[in-house]
Amino acid sequence: MRRVTAPRSVRSRRSFDGSAVAVATSVMNVATYGFTIIAARVIGPSEYGAFAACLSFLLVVQVGALGLQATAARRIALDRGHVAAIEKAILRLTAKVSLVVGLVMLALVPVINRLLNLDDLLTATIVALTVVPLTLAGGQAGVLQGERRWRALAVFYLAGGIPRLVVGTSLILWRPDATTALLGVGIGFLFPVAVGAWFLRHRRTPELVPAEHSARAMLLESVLNAQVLLAFFALSSADIVMARHVLTEHDAGLYAAGLIMTKVMLFLPQFIVVIAFPDMATPENRKRALRHSLLAVAGLGLAFVLAARVLSGLAMVFVGGDEFGEVEDLLWVFAVLGTVLAMLQLQVYAVLARQGRRTVLLVWAALATVVALGLRTDSVIGLVGVVVAVDAVLLVVLTLASLRIARTTPPPPVTSQLPT
Structure with a gap:
């Protein structure tokens, strides 16, 4: 039997939605890069060195969020019969991991302060707390990606870039230092989490979670x-x-x-x-x-x-x-x-x-x-x-x-x- 392909209108809609993700990720990266450049000019070389060190640390810690995202996207894409169960399980797991990682990071604030040579426990604390929304966003993005909800994911990515640029720039213009710049980054991470929660608010009632999708x-x-x-x-x-x-x-x-x-x-x-x-x-x-x-x-x-x-x-x-x-x-x-x-x-x-x-x-x-x-x-x-x-x-x-x-x-x- 010949396999029936999707109508042209369906393929066109998917192409348009994929283009939306392309535009959104580009805007997000430009906004992120733009805030970094603005911060370098506003807060000065010495403060920017501390800020860049914190961003590098968050980039490493981010692998946890990306790991959750890949898990969610792969399992949902591969097992279309248990989407609701996987979605519920991965979001619950993401919340628990975010809480545990946040507590661990808070306990390691003195270590972070020493490792990054910050000489400022407040800045190190902001770094620790920022990991929580960063990890939450990873699980949410994975669900949207696995379900191929490209328009929602595009909005999610826009929320990950533009608020950081706007809020972060406003904060460093008010108080030009590394701590405030990092606070702008942390607040910026709250926006995609809010967007993800909004798009995932209506969940189907899942069946019993299969053993292969256990926490x-x-x-x-x-x-x-x-x-x-x-x-x-x-x-x-x-x-x-x-x-x-x-x-x-x-x-x-x-x-x-x-x-x-x-x-x-x-x-x-x-x-x-x-x-x-x-x-x-x-x-x-x-x-x-x-x-x-x-x-x-x-x-x-x-x-x-x-x-x-x-x-x-x-x-x-x-x-x-x-x-x-x-x-x-x-x-x-x-x-x-x-x-x-x-x-x-x-x-x-x-x-x-x-x-x-x-x-x-x-x-x-x-x-x-x-x-x-x-x-x-x-x-x-x-x-x-x-x-x-x-x-x-x-x-x-x-x-x-x-x-x-x-x-x-x-x-x-x-x-x-x-x-x-």
């Missing part, structure tokens, strides 16, 4: 997901730490400026990962979703690499200006690095979608290789060349593994029903 099973999966994401974030951030050790202070500053281009290329195609993940979790759609997504990220990256090469002078405006002019000729290399990392991020989420256990060892191995080779370099081009080479090899290995696994997946049963 223990989902917590274990979330921890494993967080470990994989931690490996990726460590890999994508190790070079800036090494730059502080192997390069002069001046060259380390140039490398940090070039990494602004890398981070732009890493987060620009984030919407592709968000939209593709539920399909990558389903065996019948996995190969197509991965192939199309990789091509989309590669195409977008190629366009920006060429732009960074041809319009390097214009790109320098966003990287740091004339003060960092020595790195201009290398901007296209940093754009290549960002593109490779974006494709790697997609592959990492493909691993999470199929719940690969051994593949994460390759990411940790790549991190060890980057550190071992990177510590032997003594120039900006040498360090970025090593990172690009190692990341590219890892990307090829993961791509071949993913395509091989997708090829051996049993074909889906024939159905005459329209996709829901």
Whole structure:
């Protein structure tokens, strides 16, 4: 029996909703980046150093929220018959994890204060409390993503960026210091939580939760997901730490400026990962979703690499200006690095979608290789060349593994029903 595909109107609506997510994530990233730039100019270098350290810490802690999000999205996309039960269980688990993590962070306030060299327990306390809404938002986003509620997710992402820019800027203009800037970030995280609660307020009465979707099973999966994401974030951030050790202070500053281009290329195609993940979790759609997504990220990256090469002078405006002019000729290399990392991020989420256990060892191995080779370099081009080479090899290995696994997946049963 021939499989019936969705009508053109359904496909068009899905395309429009996917575009809404693309626009929303772009606005969120621009707003987040904009507030960071404004904060750097308003609060000054010394205060901004403390603020940047707090943001880096939150980026690491965020892997817990992203682990919950991946768990929720994968399970809902894969088991459409128990959506209500999974939604109820994951939101309840997210609330408990948020509370526990918040209490642990509060107990570690003195450690956070010492680790980040803040000399301010109030700032460290705000960091600890910010983890609570950050974690709550992860579970909510996962439910919306797994249910493919793209318009709701688009609003959710907008709420994650615009309020931070507006509230945060207002606060630092009133009191320009790191504590107030971080308070703006914390308050900003409350808005997506409120939006998520609103969209998830009407819940269907769930049946009995199957054993495979128990709180223990989902917590274990979330921890494993967080470990994989931690490996990726460590890999994508190790070079800036090494730059502080192997390069002069001046060259380390140039490398940090070039990494602004890398981070732009890493987060620009984030919407592709968000939209593709539920399909990558389903065996019948996995190969197509991965192939199309990789091509989309590669195409977008190629366009920006060429732009960074041809319009390097214009790109320098966003990287740091004339003060960092020595790195201009290398901007296209940093754009290549960002593109490779974006494709790697997609592959990492493909691993999470199929719940690969051994593949994460390759990411940790790549991190060890980057550190071992990177510590032997003594120039900006040498360090970025090593990172690009190692990341590219890892990307090829993961791509071949993913395509091989997708090829051996049993074909889906024939159905005459329209996709829901």
